[in-house]
Amino acid sequence: MQSFANWLVDTAPSIALAKSSWVVPAMQTTHIVAIAILFASVLMVGLRVMGWAGRDETLGATVERFCPWFWGSLAILAMTGMILIVAEPPRQLLAISFWLKMSTLAIAIAIAVLFLRSIDRNAAYWEGAARPRTKVFGIVTFCVWCLVVFLGRFIAFDEQIWGRFSALH
């Protein structure tokens, strides 16, 4: 990864992005706005699962309302995230926080996909009154996404957080 980061940082796109004074702040800001959309979507669907919001409509209707926002913001996050990697390869690729974030993100997306499949197949189970298990599911999902945000912000503090375990040490 060290050699890949070193190669990437010397490529023309990376040099061009690094030279720009506005690309990184603009991409980071867009990234945060997209996180807000994704996070609110997860929160509102989670609240509906727990029976704390949107009880005037079915869970299916709530999910349908937020799905385009969820996947749309995820696409924007992937794009702005990749631009940020190209702009600052070692800062991202050598950070432990970055790889922990990607792993946690994979888990979070897997949870979302399994959830969507499950409500398609077992609508009756999910549509009824919230059960303890579905409540735990809502809270765990929320916490996993919180962890993704935490690890994302930790990329900027990788050495401080992980000490000698950080490759940037």
Next chain:
Amino acid sequence: MGPFLCSALARRAQAVQPKAVSLMDVKEILVAVASSGLATWINTTRGAFAVVEALHVIAIVTVFGTILIVDLRLLGWPTTTRRLTAVAGETLGWTWAAFGLAATTGSLLFTTNPVFYFGNFEFRTKMVLLLLAGVNMAVFEFYTIKTVALWDIDKSPPASAKLAGTLSLVLWLSVITFGRLIGFAASAMQDPFATL
């Protein structure tokens, strides 16, 4: 919140002793904040600043994400099929809770370098934008919402409501933008507004 409190304190002091108060007093307060036990703890404890900042991000994304839902409903886009009062009712409680967390964590971040933040252009702009977002919300809550029964569902909201939604969107996007720029000014590596 910090600078408002400081300027409020400074104004109060000014009322008592008009001649004796100057910018120096504000600076003394800022320096006192900087050397407080809280600031020292955040600045010297490994990972403390990062954790507070991450909590600040969680709070901000919750504030903006939930407010966006209400703003888009105010614009009547993409639909008006759910009651505005229902949409606002289930989201704005979370907005306020998250705003409380954002203000708390923001104040903690401010204590770590108050002299810098107080004089920083991006920080000051962000505070003004926050104030404007508050004014926009107050106008909406005290005037525009009064007629909500007429356009709560299945009707395009009136121009005043659409204006409130648009202003809210623009102001909060600007708050996030300037908030992020503070970090770049702090590292002083690349400050797009350094020349301003």
